[in-house]
Amino acid sequence: MGIQWKDYKYPELYDELIDGKGKPRKVAETLARHMAEMEDEELDRLKSTSELAIKEMGITFTVYDQEGGSIDRQWPFDIIPRVMSKKEWDVVDAGLKQRVKALNMFIDDIYHDQKIVKDKVFPKELLSKSKNFRKQCIGVSPAHGVWAHICGSDLVRHSDGQIYVLEDNLRVPSGVSYLLENRQVMKRVFADLFGDFSILPVDDYPSQLFDTLAALSPRPADYPQVVVLTPGIYNSAYFEHAYLAQQMGCELVEGTDLVVTDDDCVYMKTIYGLERVDVIYRRVDDLFLDPEAFNPDSVLGVRGLMRAWLKGNVALANAPGAGVADDKVVYAFVPDMIKYYLSEEMILPNVPTYLCMKDEDRKYVLSHLEELVVKPANESGGYGMLVGPKSTKKEREKFAELIEADPRNYIAQPTLNLSTAPTLVDGKVEPRHLDMRPFILSSDQIYVTTGGLTRVALRKGSLVVNSSQGGGSKDTWIIDEEA
Numbered sequence: 001m002g003i004q005w006k007d008y009k010y011p012e013l014y015d016e017l018i019d020g021k022g023k024p025r026k027v028a029e030t031l032a033r034h035m036a037e038m039e040d041e042e043l044d045r046l047k048s049t050s051e052l053a054i055k056e057m058g059i060t061f062t063v064y065d066q067e068g069g070s071i072d073r074q075w076p077f078d079i080i081p082r083v084m085s086k087k088e089w090d091v092v093d094a095g096l097k098q099r100v101k102a103l104n105m106f107i108d109d110i111y112h113d114q115k116i117v118k119d120k121v122f123p124k125e126l127l128s129k130s131k132n133f134r135k136q137c138i139g140v141s142p143a144h145g146v147w148a149h150i151c152g153s154d155l156v157r158h159s160d161g162q163i164y165v166l167e168d169n170l171r172v173p174s175g176v177s178y179l180l181e182n183r184q185v186m187k188r189v190f191a192d193l194f195g196d197f198s199i200l201p202v203d204d205y206p207s208q209l210f211d212t213l214a215a216l217s218p219r220p221a222d223y224p225q226v227v228v229l230t231p232g233i234y235n236s237a238y239f240e241h242a243y244l245a246q247q248m249g250c251e252l253v254e255g256t257d258l259v260v261t262d263d264d265c266v267y268m269k270t271i272y273g274l275e276r277v278d279v280i281y282r283r284v285d286d287l288f289l290d291p292e293a294f295n296p297d298s299v300l301g302v303r304g305l306m307r308a309w310l311k312g313n314v315a316l317a318n319a320p321g322a323g324v325a326d327d328k329v330v331y332a333f334v335p336d337m338i339k340y341y342l343s344e345e346m347i348l349p350n351v352p353t354y355l356c357m358k359d360e361d362r363k364y365v366l367s368h369l370e371e372l373v374v375k376p377a378n379e380s381g382g383y384g385m386l387v388g389p390k391s392t393k394k395e396r397e398k399f400a401e402l403i404e405a406d407p408r409n410y411i412a413q414p415t416l417n418l419s420t421a422p423t424l425v426d427g428k429v430e431p432r433h434l435d436m437r438p439f440i441l442s443s444d445q446i447y448v449t450t451g452g453l454t455r456v457a458l459r460k461g462s463l464v465v466n467s468s469q470g471g472g473s474k475d476t477w478i479i480d481e482e483a
Contacts, residue, residue, distance in 0.1 A: 002039060002042075002043065003032075003422070003429050004036065004249075005018060005022065005024065005032060005369055008429055008431070009430075010431035011431065012159070013159045013417045013418070013420055014157055014158070014159050014160075014417075014419040014420075015126045015420050015422075015431060016028075016082050016083065016084075016157070016420070016421040016434070017082075017421055017422050018032075023261070025083070026085075027084065027085040027481060029271050030193075030196055030197065031083060031193065031197070031477075034196070035080070040427070043077065043424070044427065047079055047424055049078055049188065049189050050079050050186075050188070050189045051074070051077075051186075053185045054075050054077055054185060055180060057184070057185070058239075058251045059074070059075040059178070059181050059185075059239070059480075060074060060075060060239055061073060061075055061236065061467050062234075062236040062237075062238070062239075069273065071279060075178060076458065076467065076471070076472035077182060077473055077474070078424055078432075078456055078474045079186070079189055080421070080422050080423060080424060081110045081186060081474055081475040081476065082421050082434065082451075082454045082474050082475070082476045082477065083477045083479060084231065084451065084478050084479070085478075085481055086200065086479060087481070087482065089478045091348075092155070092348065092438070093448045095165075095346070095348030096448050097448060098338060098342065098344060098346065098348075099153065099165065099338065099346070099348060100168075100349075100442055100446065101244060101341075101342065101446065102338045102340075102341050102342055103170065103334065103337065104148055104442060105145070105341040106325055107147040107148065107321070107324060107325050108141075108145050108147060109341075110127065110133070111140060111277055111321060112139065112141075112355055112366045112389065114127075116337070117342075119340070121334055121336050121337075125357075125408075126329060126357075128479060129329075129408045131327075131378050132286070132323030132378065133321070134312050134324070134326060136293055136306060136310075136320065137319070137321030138323075139178075140309075140310060140319075142216075142280065142315070142319045143215070143216045143218075143315060144216075144442075144444050146319075146443055147170075147319040147321065147322040148170040148214070148318050148322040148325065148443055149212055149216070149317040149441065149443055150173060150317060150318055150440075151168060151169065151173065151197070151279075151440045151442070152165070152168075152173030152175060152437045152438070152439050152440075152441065153165055153168045153169070153437070153438060154166040154167050154168075154169070154435055154436070155348075155435060155436045155438065156416055156418050156419070156435045156436075156454070157418070157419035158416050158417055158418070158419070159416075159417035161300060163348060164350065164351045165346070165348050165349070165350055166351055166353070166435065168325065168326065168331060168334070170318060170323060170325050170326040171286070171322065171326045172237075172285065172318065173439065174236075175240070175437050175439075175453040175455075176205060176240070176241065176244070176439045176449070176453065178206075178240075178477070179202060179437075179449065179452060179453040180205060180206075180247075182453070182473060182474070182475040183202050183203065185475070186475040197425060197477065198448040198480040198481070198483035199422075199479055200451070200479070200480060202449060202451060206247035206248050208447045209244065209248060209281075209441060210226065210248045210249075211443075212317075212441040212442070212447065213248075213279045213315075213317055213443070214279065215268045215407075215443040215444045216315035216443055217278040217279050218278060218312050218314065218315060219276075221278070224266070224278035224279055225275060225276060225277050225278045225279070226248065226278065226279040226280075226281065227245075227250055227253045227258075227268060227280055227281070228241055228244055228245040228248075228250055228251070228252050228253070228280075228283065229253055229254070229255070229281065229282040229302075230242070230253070230283050230284070231260070231284050231288070231300045232254050232300070241283050243432040244281070251268060255284070255301045255302050258280075259274070259307060260303065260307065260308050263313075264304070264307050264308050264311045264313055265308055265313045265314065266280070266302065266305065266308050266313065266314045277314060278314065279314070279315045279316075280305075280314060280315070280316050280317070282316055282317065282318070286321070286323060288300040288301050289302070289306070290302060290303060290305040290306045291303050291306055292304055292305065292306065292307065293305075293306035294306075306320065323450065327378060328353075328376070328377045328378070328411050329357070329377045329408065329409075329411055331353070331411075332350065332353040332411065334346070334350060335349070351413045351414070352414060353411050353413050354411060354413070356403050356410040357408045361412075362403065362407050365412040366400055366403065366404075368388075368412075369386065369388050369396045369400065369412075370388045370389065370391070371397065371400060371414070371415060372386075372412040372413065372414060372415065373385060373386065373387050373388060373412065373413050373414075374386040374399055374403070374410055374411070374412045375411055375412070376409050376410060377408070377411065386399045387415070388415060389415055391449040406468040415463070418434065418463055419433070420432060420434070421434050421454075421456070421474065423456055423458070423474075425460075430460065432456050432460070433456070433457045434456045434457065434474070435454070435455050435459050436453065437452045437453045438451065438477060439452065450478045452476055453473060454473060454476045455471050455473055456472045456473070457470075457471050458470060458471060458472045
């Protein structure tokens with residue numbers, strides 16, 4: 001009998017596949033018709049096929065804080081894709097390029113003249129209390145003036161249909177491997193549909209990533225030595241580290257595999273001896289990157305790495321210190337950065353944001369905690385948040401104390417009515433909230449993935465989409481309707 005869309009009940013929000021009249025959106029008509037024509041047994045079989053494919057492909061993610069320690073789980077995946085038109089995506093693409101360009105100009109300015117501070121566009125006190133400002137980076141000029149070579153910006157669509165940027169991840173953003181693997185799974189499950197749609201490909205990401213990294217090499221060469229530096233198998237994103245290294249044809253290394261010698265160059269230990277390394281795609285946080293420059297107790301990084309980078313003998317992506325812009329308080333100033341550095345109006349708007357460091361904003365936040373989402377400046381993965389409408393009185397009292405004690409560390413935003421998409425849950429199709437994380441690569445040019453990792457809140461009514469918090473994912477289809 002397949003999916004009967006007339007029976008698909010969703011709240012009065014924006015649904016990505018079905019419009020307000022209960023009809024499939026134009027870009028999704030073929031997909032909706034195909035799924036309506038399928039028998040229930042076939043849907044079940046395709047879901048089982050996808051789960052088997054994920055198991056065979058070894059696609060996992062790690063959840064911390066489980067009883068007995070961290071645990072590997074099979075990647076949760078829904079077979080009904082999210083669909084967008086290329087025409088709409090082109091606007092998103094342009095907005096993301098504009099945004100990351102301004103962010104990189106901001107980071108470069110902050111470590112040099114700090115003109116944006118002197119011109120009073122960006123508050124000086126924000127920097128003085130920034131957890132991710134690295135004084136070791138002052139005066140450094142990375143290749144092409146780019147600090148955040150890999151950025152993952154989280155996008156949400158509100159009930160008004162507008163796409164907003166929720167946050168920018170510029171330290172070591174994760175998730176692109178799942179974006180790529182989701183597509184591979186869908187090609188196995190819905191091979192016939194790929195002939196009916198002009199679905200834009202995503203599988204050039206590894207080659208684009210390699211080209212981005214290679215463009216940073218301090219030594220001109222067609223194939224510079226690029227490595228992926230991982231904290232190791234216990235890191236929650238280890239699957240991704242290994243996947244990207246394999247896809248780029250690069251070595252996956254840990255800190256103990258590298259050494260900085262007296263010439264202040266970085267070498268990789270191999271059975272043939274030491275081999276010089278040109279570019280390191282590091283997936284290790286700043287403070288663990290080099291015990292000589294940061295945390296002296298770190299065993300994850302490489303002693304002397306910062307020395308080699310500061311002398312221009314190796315490129316690091318993302319550059320140390322890029323996280324100064326990966327701060328939910330700094331995020332609120334991105335529209336101002338776009339105007340200041342590019343003299344342009346922002347293409348993709350921010351979600352309205354209250355800064356608790358401002359007296360007036362803080363007063364409003366404390367008196368409206370039940371309505372707002374409160375976030376700490378530097379947490380990720382959905383940890384440390386207060387979702388006001390879902391909170392208890394005790395939780396709100398705790399957050400009020402936290403905000404009063406350290407207002408610089410908190411922002412608050414309205415609880416958005418996130419868009420939904422049809423999702424198979426226990427054999428039925430139900431609406432679930434979702435977001436999307438595209439990835440933007442920057443070096444001598446800027447590249448944006450075609451679509452992004454769509455994350456789904458699998459629990460009914462939940463707005464938390466992170467896999468570490470029980471979320472799942474979907475493939476994202478950007479369809480060129482004019483092709």
